Amino acid sequence: MSLGPYASFVVTSYTLVAATVLLLVTWIALDYRRQKARLRDLEASGVTRRSGRQATDL
Amino acid sequence: MTLIDLANPTRFLSLTARVLPWLAGATTMLLLVGLYQSAMAPDDYQQGATVKIMFVHVPNAWLSMFVWGVMSLAALGTLVWRHPLADVAAKAAAPIGAAFTFLALVTGSLWGRPMWGTYWEWDARLTSVLILFLMYLGLIALWRAVEDPSRAARAAAILTLVGAINLPIIKFSVDWWNTLHQPASVLRMGGPSLDRAFLIPLLVMAIGFSLLFVTLHLAAMRNEILRRRVRSLQMMQASRQAA
Numbered sequence: 001m002s003l004g005p006y007a008s009f010v011v012t013s014y015t016l017v018a019a020t021v022l023l024l025v026t027w028i029a030l031d032y033r034r035q036k037a038r039l040r041d042l043e044a045s046g047v048t049r050r051s052g053r054q055a056t057d058l
Numbered sequence: 059m060t061l062i063d064l065a066n067p068t069r070f071l072s073l074t075a076r077v078l079p080w081l082a083g084a085t086t087m088l089l090l091v092g093l094y095q096s097a098m099a100p101d102d103y104q105q106g107a108t109v110k111i112m113f114v115h116v117p118n119a120w121l122s123m124f125v126w127g128v129m130s131l132a133a134l135g136t137l138v139w140r141h142p143l144a145d146v147a148a149k150a151a152a153p154i155g156a157a158f159t160f161l162a163l164v165t166g167s168l169w170g171r172p173m174w175g176t177y178w179e180w181d182a183r184l185t186s187v188l189i190l191f192l193m194y195l196g197l198i199a200l201w202r203a204v205e206d207p208s209r210a211a212r213a214a215a216i217l218t219l220v221g222a223i224n225l226p227i228i229k230f231s232v233d234w235w236n237t238l239h240q241p242a243s244v245l246r247m248g249g250p251s252l253d254r255a256f257l258i259p260l261l262v263m264a265i266g267f268s269l270l271f272v273t274l275h276l277a278a279m280r281n282e283i284l285r286r287r288v289r290s291l292q293m294m295q296a297s298r299q300a301a
Contacts (some may be wrong), residue, residue, distance in 0.1 A: 003110070004106045006107060006108045006172040007107065009108060009111065009168045009169065009171060009172055010107055010110050010111055012168055013111045013114055013115070013165045013168045013169070016161065017114045017118070020160065020161055023157075024153075024274055025274070027153075028278050028281060029277075032280065032281050035281055035285050035288060036284065038288045039284065039287065039288055039291070042292065042295065047291045047295045047298075
């Protein structure tokens with residue numbers, strides 16, 4: 001597969017898309033871990049939900 | 059499980075836990091197939107290999123508008139039906155929509171330079187998409203500026219519905235004004251004008267990116283529900299300590 005004289009434009013486009021999608025996925029995954037950790041800390045300090053379930057229960 | 063059951067955040071969380079791995083798998087598979095087909099697609103007789111930029115530019119451009127459409131429905135859910143997950147859906151979608159819009163602008167610019175001889179032109183299509191991007195950033199800023207999510211939700215819902223006026227302007231800008239941007243070649247009266255060699259990879263990539271949005275959106279909604287649970291538990295803890 002030859003991309004010709006404009007290869008840099010094509011490669012930059014795909015690289016930027018991949019990097020942005022990877023950034024989104026990482027950000028969402030890290031945010032999930034952060035919220036779960038905060039819930040675990042609250043659970044450890046004895047706070048329970050109104051329903052009586054544990055903070056980390058889905 | 060009926061749709062009304064999903065109004066319960068706990069049930070929604072249990073549903074996302076079950077479907078997210080499958081959605082992530084299907085998204086990865088489709089995007090890999092789409093990327094392979096994009097790589098194998100022939101060069102265009104006029105544009106050469108730069109036509110491959112279309113396979114990432116067009117899905118991102120479609121999704122930039124689709125996500126705002128989803129947020130507009132969610133805004134109605136907040137203002138009219140007061141659905142408990144509506145503002146969660148709107149807030150979670152905004153950064154993802156902003157990312158798609160950013161990619162549509164940047165890949166369009168990188169496609170424009172070799173084809174039009176310029177990275178940017180203040181024509182109706184490009185300018186209206188830039189305005190959409192700025193509106194996404196404005197909404198994200200609004201959500202971050204107001205601490206109480208329910209107060210932020212109403213203001214954000216109104217802003218979202220006002221911003222929805224921009225969607226038909228973006229779509230029809232290439233018909234209403236003389237623009238450097240080409241007119242629609244897939245979603246048009248009379249069917250797509252693209253050859254199958256380009257249309258099939260484009261549609262596979264578009265479905266792949268749409269599934270990517272659904273996956274990321276559900277995951278971001280799950281995070282937002284957990285964030286609100288943290289907030290309410292912290293408030294309960296603070297009130298217990300004060301008593």
